[in-house]
Amino acid sequence: MIKVVYPGTFDPITKGHEDVVHRAAGLFGEVVVAVAASRVNTLFNLEERVAMAREVFANQPKVRVEGFDGLLMSFVQAQNSRVVLRGLRAVSDFEYEFQLAGMNRNLYPEMETLFLTPAEKYTFISATMVREVARFGGDVSKFVSPNVVEKLQQKFIKKL
Amino acid sequence: MIKVVYPGTFDPITKGHEDVVHRAAGLFGEVVVAVAASRVNTLFNLEERVAMAREVFANQPKVRVEGFDGLLMSFVQAQNSRVVLRGLRAVSDFEYEFQLAGMNRNLYPEMETLFLTPAEKYTFISATMVREVARFGGDVSKFVSPNVVEKLQQKFIKKL
Amino acid sequence: MIKVVYPGTFDPITKGHEDVVHRAAGLFGEVVVAVAASRVNTLFNLEERVAMAREVFANQPKVRVEGFDGLLMSFVQAQNSRVVLRGLRAVSDFEYEFQLAGMNRNLYPEMETLFLTPAEKYTFISATMVREVARFGGDVSKFVSPNVVEKLQQKFIKKL
Amino acid sequence: MIKVVYPGTFDPITKGHEDVVHRAAGLFGEVVVAVAASRVNTLFNLEERVAMAREVFANQPKVRVEGFDGLLMSFVQAQNSRVVLRGLRAVSDFEYEFQLAGMNRNLYPEMETLFLTPAEKYTFISATMVREVARFGGDVSKFVSPNVVEKLQQKFIKKL
Amino acid sequence: MIKVVYPGTFDPITKGHEDVVHRAAGLFGEVVVAVAASRVNTLFNLEERVAMAREVFANQPKVRVEGFDGLLMSFVQAQNSRVVLRGLRAVSDFEYEFQLAGMNRNLYPEMETLFLTPAEKYTFISATMVREVARFGGDVSKFVSPNVVEKLQQKFIKKL
Amino acid sequence: MIKVVYPGTFDPITKGHEDVVHRAAGLFGEVVVAVAASRVNTLFNLEERVAMAREVFANQPKVRVEGFDGLLMSFVQAQNSRVVLRGLRAVSDFEYEFQLAGMNRNLYPEMETLFLTPAEKYTFISATMVREVARFGGDVSKFVSPNVVEKLQQKFIKKL
Numbered sequence: 001m002i003k004v005v006y007p008g009t010f011d012p013i014t015k016g017h018e019d020v021v022h023r024a025a026g027l028f029g030e031v032v033v034a035v036a037a038s039r040v041n042t043l044f045n046l047e048e049r050v051a052m053a054r055e056v057f058a059n060q061p062k063v064r065v066e067g068f069d070g071l072l073m074s075f076v077q078a079q080n081s082r083v084v085l086r087g088l089r090a091v092s093d094f095e096y097e098f099q100l101a102g103m104n105r106n107l108y109p110e111m112e113t114l115f116l117t118p119a120e121k122y123t124f125i126s127a128t129m130v131r132e133v134a135r136f137g138g139d140v141s142k143f144v145s146p147n148v149v150e151k152l153q154q155k156f157i158k159k160l
Numbered sequence: 161m162i163k164v165v166y167p168g169t170f171d172p173i174t175k176g177h178e179d180v181v182h183r184a185a186g187l188f189g190e191v192v193v194a195v196a197a198s199r200v201n202t203l204f205n206l207e208e209r210v211a212m213a214r215e216v217f218a219n220q221p222k223v224r225v226e227g228f229d230g231l232l233m234s235f236v237q238a239q240n241s242r243v244v245l246r247g248l249r250a251v252s253d254f255e256y257e258f259q260l261a262g263m264n265r266n267l268y269p270e271m272e273t274l275f276l277t278p279a280e281k282y283t284f285i286s287a288t289m290v291r292e293v294a295r296f297g298g299d300v301s302k303f304v305s306p307n308v309v310e311k312l313q314q315k316f317i318k319k320l
Numbered sequence: 321m322i323k324v325v326y327p328g329t330f331d332p333i334t335k336g337h338e339d340v341v342h343r344a345a346g347l348f349g350e351v352v353v354a355v356a357a358s359r360v361n362t363l364f365n366l367e368e369r370v371a372m373a374r375e376v377f378a379n380q381p382k383v384r385v386e387g388f389d390g391l392l393m394s395f396v397q398a399q400n401s402r403v404v405l406r407g408l409r410a411v412s413d414f415e416y417e418f419q420l421a422g423m424n425r426n427l428y429p430e431m432e433t434l435f436l437t438p439a440e441k442y443t444f445i446s447a448t449m450v451r452e453v454a455r456f457g458g459d460v461s462k463f464v465s466p467n468v469v470e471k472l473q474q475k476f477i478k479k480l
Numbered sequence: 481m482i483k484v485v486y487p488g489t490f491d492p493i494t495k496g497h498e499d500v501v502h503r504a505a506g507l508f509g510e511v512v513v514a515v516a517a518s519r520v521n522t523l524f525n526l527e528e529r530v531a532m533a534r535e536v537f538a539n540q541p542k543v544r545v546e547g548f549d550g551l552l553m554s555f556v557q558a559q560n561s562r563v564v565l566r567g568l569r570a571v572s573d574f575e576y577e578f579q580l581a582g583m584n585r586n587l588y589p590e591m592e593t594l595f596l597t598p599a600e601k602y603t604f605i606s607a608t609m610v611r612e613v614a615r616f617g618g619d620v621s622k623f624v625s626p627n628v629v630e631k632l633q634q635k636f637i638k639k640l
Numbered sequence: 641m642i643k644v645v646y647p648g649t650f651d652p653i654t655k656g657h658e659d660v661v662h663r664a665a666g667l668f669g670e671v672v673v674a675v676a677a678s679r680v681n682t683l684f685n686l687e688e689r690v691a692m693a694r695e696v697f698a699n700q701p702k703v704r705v706e707g708f709d710g711l712l713m714s715f716v717q718a719q720n721s722r723v724v725l726r727g728l729r730a731v732s733d734f735e736y737e738f739q740l741a742g743m744n745r746n747l748y749p750e751m752e753t754l755f756l757t758p759a760e761k762y763t764f765i766s767a768t769m770v771r772e773v774a775r776f777g778g779d780v781s782k783f784v785s786p787n788v789v790e791k792l793q794q795k796f797i798k799k800l
Numbered sequence: 801m802i803k804v805v806y807p808g809t810f811d812p813i814t815k816g817h818e819d820v821v822h823r824a825a826g827l828f829g830e831v832v833v834a835v836a837a838s839r840v841n842t843l844f845n846l847e848e849r850v851a852m853a854r855e856v857f858a859n860q861p862k863v864r865v866e867g868f869d870g871l872l873m874s875f876v877q878a879q880n881s882r883v884v885l886r887g888l889r890a891v892s893d894f895e896y897e898f899q900l901a902g903m904n905r906n907l908y909p910e911m912e913t914l915f916l917t918p919a920e921k922y923t924f925i926s927a928t929m930v931r932e933v934a935r936f937g938g939d940v941s942k943f944v945s946p947n948v949v950e951k952l953q954q955k956f957i958k959k960l
Contacts, residue, residue: 002482002507023592027482027563071936083507088578088595098568102600102924106942107933112503115568115595120440120582124262133267136231142266162322162347183432187322187403243347248418248435258408262440272347275408275435280422280760284902293907296871302906391776422764426782427773444582453587456551462586600920604742613747616711622746642802642827663912667802667883723827728898728915738888742920752823755888755915760902 001029004085004114005076007068010035011042012148013053014130016122020087023116025062032079033057037069043131043155055147073108084113089123161189164245164274165236167228170195171202172308173213174290176282180247183276185222192239193217197229203291203315215307233268244273249283321349324405324434325396327388330355331362332468333373334450336442340407343436345382352399353377357389363451363475375467393428404433409443481509484565484594485556487548490515491522492628493533494610496602500567503596505542512559513537517549523611523635535627553588564593569603641669644725644754645716647708650675651682652788653693654770656762660727663756665702672719673697677709683771683795695787713748724753729763801829804885804914805876807868810835811842812948813853814930816922820887823916825862832879833857837869843931843955855947873908884913889923 004024010017010033024031035050044052050067057063068075076084084104086097101113117123125143134140134152141149164184170177170193184191195210204212210227217223228235236244244264246257261273277283285303294300294312301309324344330337330353344351355370364372370387377383388395396404404424406417421433437443445463454460454472461469484504490497490513504511515530524532530547537543548555556564564584566577581593597603605623614620614632621629644664650657650673664671675690684692690707697703708715716724724744726737741753757763765783774780774792781789804824810817810833824831835850844852850867857863868875876884884904886897901913917923925943934940934952941949 027592027594071933071938073938074936098597099924099926099929101597103926103929103933103943105599106924107938112507113597114507115597117578117581117593117595119585120444123443124259124266124440126259126263129259129263133231133263136234138231138233138267143263187432187434258437261437265439272343273437274347275437277418277421277433277435279425280764283763284760284899284906286899286903289899289903293871293903296874298871298873298907303903391773391778393778394776419764419766419769423766423769423773423783426764427778444579444586446579446583449579449583453551453583456554458551458553458587463583600924603923604739604746604920606739606743609739609743613711613743616714618711618713618747623743667912667914738917741917745919752827753917754827755917757898757901757913757915759905 002027002083003030003032003079003081004028004083005032005034005072005079005081006085006087007034007036007072007075009038009042009127010049010053011038011044011127012049012130012144012151013056014122014125014127014144014148015142016087016089016118016125018056018145019118019122020085020116021057021060021063024085025060028083029062031063031085032081033063033065034072034075035065035067036072037067044151048151052148052151056145073104073111076111077108082111084111086113086115088115088117089126162187162243163190163192163239163241164188164243165192165194165232165239165241166245166247167194167196167232167235169198169202169287170209170213171198171204171287172209172290172304172311173216174282174285174287174304174308175302176247176249176278176285178216178305179278179282180245180276181217181220181223184245185220188243189222191223191245192241193223193225194232194235195225195227196232197227204311208311212308212311216305233264233271236271237268242271244271246273246275248275248277249286322347322403323350323352323399323401324348324403325352325354325392325399325401326405326407327354327356327392327395329358329362329447330369330373331358331364331447332369332450332464332471333376334442334445334447334464334468335462336407336409336438336445338376338465339438339442340405340436341377341380341383344405345380348403349382351383351405352401353383353385354392354395355385355387356392357387364471368471372468372471376465393424393431396431397428402431404431406433406435408435408437409446482507482563483510483512483559483561484508484563485512485514485552485559485561486565486567487514487516487552487555489518489522489607490529490533491518491524491607492529492610492624492631493536494602494605494607494624494628495622496567496569496598496605498536498625499598499602500565500596501537501540501543504565505540508563509542511543511565512561513543513545514552514555515545515547516552517547524631528631532628532631536625553584553591556591557588562591564591566593566595568595568597569606642667642723643670643672643719643721644668644723645672645674645712645719645721646725646727647674647676647712647715649678649682649767650689650693651678651684651767652689652770652784652791653696654762654765654767654784654788655782656727656729656758656765658696658785659758659762660725660756661697661700661703664725665700668723669702671703671725672721673703673705674712674715675705675707676712677707684791688791692788692791696785713744713751716751717748722748722751724751726753726755728755728757729766802827802883803830803832803879803881804828804883805832805834805872805879805881806885806887807834807836807872807875809838809842809927810849810853811838811844811927812849812930812944812951813856814922814925814927814944814948815942816887816889816918816925818856818945819918819922820885820916821857821860821863824885825860828883829862831863831885832881833863833865834872834875835865835867836872837867844951848951852948852951856945873904873911876911877908882908882911884911886913886915888915888917889926 037046046067053065130143197206206227213225290303357366366387373385450463517526526547533545677686686707693705770783837846846867853865
């Protein structure tokens with residue numbers, strides 16, 4: 001049984017992320033969605049980002065959501081895994097991922113990074129643009145799950 | 161008659177932007193240069209950026225400059241347009257624009273995004289580099305119009 | 321009224337091409353689909369490629385299909401147009417198109433090239449892969465119109 | 481147990497390919513190296529390419545080498561697999577693979593494509609360049625296994 | 641004194657190539673333009689390509705034009721050089737050059753590859769497009785030197 | 801004798817940077833490592849970054865390290881040089897460098913920008929990722945020199 005760790009900021013989790021997780025859950029024994037604490041400002045704090053992702057995957061027995069701080073690879077080892085899963089949407093993703101995979105491979109030769117591409121209908125979704133559209137009251141229900149739509153609305157109403 | 165909206169931060173407007181607008185004005189009935197309010201720090205505030213662009217296109221009857229805040233697509237609709245115009249210079253532009261066009265198409269299926277490339281002699285000009293060169297007293301008169309040169313000089317003299 | 325010329329090899333025309341043409345027909349006065357004679361081997365000859373495209377757009381009064389040999393820009397002028405339309409799907413498309421637009425702009429300064437991106441569900445379709453799948457009897461009905469499916473079947477049955 | 485199919489032309493198999501296969505064999509239950517018949521001219525014919533790859537992986541119990549003609553996905557199904565493995569080295573790889581994965585996903589929704597990156601010391605190796613260097617008597621022993629070095633020498637001596 | 645070798649097919653030599661050579665001649669002690677024999681079909685044969693390049697640089701004492709067959713690096717060594725010069729215009733150039741430089745560095749650790757970018761007004765020129773335009777009688781005098789214009793005209797008149 | 805200026809933020813200097821400098825020192829008469837004052841937050845201040853780089857190249861008679869503030873090209877002129885050296889690792893590097901080289905060429909036509917690629921084993925190293933790994937106590941001794949390892953440790957212990 002292969003256990004994979006799918007790390008990200010998930011600020012918030014989008015249908016593109018969900019698609020990658022569902023595909024991975026269909027292939028592997030367990031998918032750990034690893035929500036990274038972030039030193040740059042996020043719209044949602046770590047607890048909120050973990051909570052939203054947990055709601056999204058509540059009915060997926062093979063998916064577990066955890067927050068983490070520190071080095072990704074230490075977290076992966078602590079999970080008794082040696083496989084990192086990453087989604088690729090665009091060339092710029094690819095270059096960054098390639099550098100990250102190279103650096104991790106040097107630090108932890110036993111670790112592997114596997115890549116999946118989301119379905120083409122999700123390739124244009126980015127969490128940054130979701131936040132931008134929601135900020136101005138645009139409809140983001142095609143890009144994120146209903147619980148995330150609600151949290152975005154609360155966030156931006158509170159901010160007004 | 162096709163009315164196109166050309167959005168951007170224009171901090172400040174460069175000869176590359178001007179080239180795209182002139183080409184568009186030669187093709188379409190009206191070009192609305194839409195200067196976006198920005199939540200990240202800009203060198204010039206929205207009023208200054210709108211004013212500079214208006215000076216640049218003062219003698220172009222088919223070009224109108226407006227500031228806007230909020231969702232681009234709401235602004236486009238308020239202008240009775242359904243065509244967004246974007247300039248493409250580099251691969252990284254292309255990827256970002258592709259995501260943006262995809263997201264807008266999902267939110268507003270009746271909207272279209274058209275792309276133009278600036279003349280090759282302008283492909284290397286970026287507003288970021290113009291600000292950088294001007295900050296240290298470099299000569300930017302090849303990259304921006306005379307009124308923008310002047311505003312950059314005032315800005316950086318004031319800051320000293 | 322703006323008349324645009326949409327050139328390509330169309331070996332065969334795909335639903336990605338159709339999407340670009342339909343979007344363009346919604347914006348512009350006339351779209352001329354310009355099927356290029358090719359010096360490299362094509363699966364379908366020029367007459368077949370023109371005929372397939374004409375069937376696809378038979379009910380589109382604003383779309384006209386023509387074959388051409390020689391310089392694209394001479395054909396565009398002969399059509400009393402000065403706008404070339406191109407579809408962009410990927411970074412490699414972008415670079416090639418950028419070179420082509422630059423060269424054409426130098427030869428014919430009055431010509432403009434406009435770019436559209438196809439809907440994301442068509443971004444992965446390439447005529448090359450359609451031919452490849454059809455060659456081995458795969459189902460290409462999601463990627464090309466029914467008349468093209470039929471022509472592909474005839475071509476590969478004949479070849480067996 | 482996950483069985484993955486790693487397709488390619490392997491004309492000839494390089495140390496970059498070997499690295500991907502070894503990594504995959506460390507993760508998955510079985511790796512089927514699928515050597516594609518090719519309609520374009522190859523240096524080695526299908527039998528030679530299969531034979532070289534079999535020699536390379538002779539001591540790898542989890543690796544099997546097979547030739548195939550026709551649609552990749554039919555071959556994958558015939559192998560009772562639903563996972564295609566691909567190596568990514570460069571941006572141009574990425575774009576092609578992205579299109580291929582999109583097309584396959586539409587034809588066979590149950591199929592998944594996973595990507596691995598080779599170790600950075602192999603990223604610059606391409607079979608095309610290996611053939612080019614060998615053709616002129618250059619030393620390719622850093623790029624391919626000894627049995628492949630020998631076959632390349634025989635091929636080019638024969639051709640002289 | 642640094643002697644650099646600038647290799648290519650030069651089918652034919654363009655003003656973009658000339659720009660790279662002139663810049664290099666301004667920096668280095670000697671520039672050897674190395675015209676490669678090619679196994680794919682070229683429009684001009686090796687003698688013609690060497691002759692055209694020699695005419696172009698006839699008045700440049702620091703530039704020498706030589707044809708070569710075989711491994712580039714053997715030629716570079718035979719010239720008592722250890723520096724290869726390459727021009728970069730586009731991302732796809734970059735990736736190919738990166739692979740080539742990596743492979744050469746493994747074969748010949750003492751060799752270096754230096755890159756220059758041509759002036760932006762030449763970035764869109766490719767020899768392939770020059771041949772294409774000339775084939776149909778288009779004006780290529782902005783892209784190649786007068787002697788090359790003439791040779792292109794003779795070639796295509798002869799072919800008619 | 802060619803004197804080249806190799807500018808960067810060097811926050812901190814990595815083995816990738818060192819590789820570029822060593823290659824350049826093997827080719828050119830003098831390499832000036834130009835450490836840029838930065839308006840964005842750096843981990844190390846300008847004095848620290850200059851000091852670390854000086855330690856790294858202490859035994860390299862052809863390498864000199866200097867800090868600079870203001871326009872790069874003014875610094876290059878003040879050094880009596882007219883050649884800027886840049887390292888290229890990835891496509892995104894390439895695009896940025898291309899714009900920068902274009903802008904500099906317009907401002908200072910006599911200046912040239914030369915590019916080198918680091919050895920492939922260093923292509924994945926970025927100063928950003930080095931800081932990230934060190935921040936969480938990861939081992940960065942494969943990516944930076946011993947003196948830089950020590951400074952990173954002091955910095956992050958101080959910060960705790």
